[in-house]
Amino acid sequence: MKLKDVQTTEYNSFFQGYMDQVGELPLVENLKDGLKTSKAFFKGIPREKQEFRYAENKWTPKEILLHLIDSERIFCYRALSFARSEHESLPSFDENTFAKNSRANPRSWEDLLEEYVAVRVATIKLFDSFNDEVLLRKGEVKQKTLSVRATGFIICGHEAHHKRIITERYL
Secondary structure (H helix, E strand, O other), rough: OOOHHOHHOOOOOHHHHHOOOOOOOOEEEHHHHHHHHHHHHHOOOOOOHHHOOOOOOOHHHHHHHHHHHHHHHHHHHHHHHHHHHEEEOOOOHHHHHHHHOOOOOOOOOOHHHHHHHHHHHHHHHHHHHHOOOHHHEEEEEEEEEHHHHHHHHHHHHHHHHHHHHHHHHHH
């Protein structure tokens, strides 16, 4: 299943910018490719840039990496909830509050990368376990529809978005 199969009614229009950054690979292959390319990308960020802010109140690359980890965990919880037919609307989360309280900067880059890899491997296993019927299931986040398969592609596009921001504004 590829992004072209996902209907715009399966996700909040807020996520369109992320969907626009997703490649043509099938979902699980997209996640695997993201693991490979992102691991190399993040390993290539120089130590002196890991805690750099290009403007006041902007996140550092360490905070961005932990934001990706946190967001992926939240999106996986949503996908799992919908896959198991949860009917309650799930809450959103405040990414700025998460980043502010993340304690990312005191951590080592290597530790953050190790956590990223562990989370992505778990994400790949989760989405690989879903069949076509499960991928079509939907739920709600703050009263907005979200499908299991759209959630997986949002993870891919969100990661691509932040790598682009790092490239443009930090490196």
